[in-house]
Amino acid sequence: MATIKDVSKHAGVSPATVSRVLNGSELVVEKTRVKVMAAVEALGYRPNTLARAMASGRSGIVGMVVPEMCSPIHARLLGEAEALFRQHKIQLIGASGHCDPAQEQEAIEFLLQCRCDALILMVEAIDDGYLQQLAKRQANVVLINRTLAGFDAQCVTLDNVGGSQTATAHLIANGHQRIGYISGPLAKQDARDRRSGFEAALAQHGLTAEPDWFVEGDFTETGGYEGMSELASAQLSAIFCGNDEMAFGALAYCREHNIAVPEQVSIMGFDDLHFARYTFPALTTMDFPAGAMAIAATRHLLRTCYQIDIPAQPEMAYKPSLVVRDSVQPR
Amino acid sequence: MATIKDVSKHAGVSPATVSRVLNGSELVVEKTRVKVMAAVEALGYRPNTLARAMASGRSGIVGMVVPEMCSPIHARLLGEAEALFRQHKIQLIGASGHCDPAQEQEAIEFLLQCRCDALILMVEAIDDGYLQQLAKRQANVVLINRTLAGFDAQCVTLDNVGGSQTATAHLIANGHQRIGYISGPLAKQDARDRRSGFEAALAQHGLTAEPDWFVEGDFTETGGYEGMSELASAQLSAIFCGNDEMAFGALAYCREHNIAVPEQVSIMGFDDLHFARYTFPALTTMDFPAGAMAIAATRHLLRTCYQIDIPAQPEMAYKPSLVVRDSVQPR
């Protein structure tokens, strides 16, 4: 593969000049630039990103850690960020943390070794202390769905508590009083937040959270299915699931056991996965604007780390909005 | 950030020795190794992947191009490959080609500039000539879902024709004779293959493909929905959709228009997306073993490119298998 030296020989100039042309320096006379470009064409030369990064101290690489690359919501985050970064010739590299502190840390260290210019982290298991240390080593860090003392400007957050309250209020407004809750794993902050929003809304309307109507799931369809099976005998009029995937599982359980949704029981999800509109009945849920959040994180970095001039300051705090479909009906 | 030189000074040895220790060379006496490791610890030293790549001519990076990072099947491919590569300390970087020749080429060039050791390509729009050229520049290329003359050993394929035949045969075995087909965009090879498998199976059973019962969709839910609307009046007893997403759309249409599935019309999908089991009725479909295929591609590269000793030669040619659920019933 041709190097900058080959090009310089072919064009009869010095490597430095080739470098200037390639980097758009204005200090090159038109005639030379043409000569150089011709040589580049002729040799099919491609600059070596690695060498460029070494010499300039800037890799043009951004690392991103998500819990699971193949979960729909995380894939969306990755996809949106990648597309936008690539428009600016920046490479996004993704790694998964699997909600495990060791694996999250390993992923981050891995990315750091690649000398990423910046990091976008959606990590849930790793402790604050580590992240605080990290911020000292690498200033360009954006956190998704997590807040950290002293880093407000670098956190793209979703108001899980508020979203959950809105959802619960919608249930209550529809006349539901006996509302069950299938939670995500309480080891996760967002699961805790969504739960507390639920309970806050209940309290606000003079209802109390019955421990028997609560089950801790795992954010998967299977967890939702099993959660529903535990709640089935409690004569509840509505079930709020901590995410859509569990709602899908709950719906599957109901169908298999001839529990009519929404006639016998209303079901509410959270996330508004693409698929939510294709369940039967179509799922009423809260919208998690993952795409917008990924773009916000990306734009923030484009501005602060790459000094690319993007008009407006991206919104960093997001609120889920209610998506009304068919799985919740008035009681 | 500490460099190998800092470590060598701190340990009182040469940089080369530090390098040896870090790379597990056996030519280092235990005492030195301990000294070095202590220095590494003390300084919190992390080798610079970029520099290492430059010096060794091996980046430890594999690039992967998929059509869309956020499509479920492609996210799965990425996720599985990433997980397996990372076990071997190899970084996978993903890019999306969006089924557009220019974008696919751009993605590949981008990856090439990062000096990836190998490439896993799921590209559909780019022409054979380009890939053949590419194979000359970079020997370690694995193609997913595409065959290329002279590169059989590096293609992980799915038998779309055969899978489609199996599916169609299942429909026919269930007494269906008036079978509609909602196809993927015929610009894509897999869409064409699936269609021709369908028609071959029809012919094999003495049936002919009615042009009026065929509609070209776009592999999305919306496309399936619209396709179904076109076919709704044709009195068909079964509809075969080119992929699950279109089947989801078709199911949605039926539900909205009170067409009972499978009583009035059976619906068959293709891919077996995770969600297929959560539709109503649960979707009968063909399994696209994306995870296994990603792992096959990864293992192939681990063997051929990284000389990592993995017991068995991975299977490179996959056949979809029938997944019977509830959306297809005997006529």
Added chain:
DNA sequence: CTGTTAGCGCCTTCAC
């Protein structure tokens, strides 16, 4: 076993 010497391909001062 360990240190020394060269680069890997590029960018970036500094002179000219």
Added chain:
DNA sequence: GTGAAGGCGCTAACAG
């Protein structure tokens, strides 16, 4: 405007 020289951090011969 352009060229020469040095160095980014590391590995890979080659000596010893």
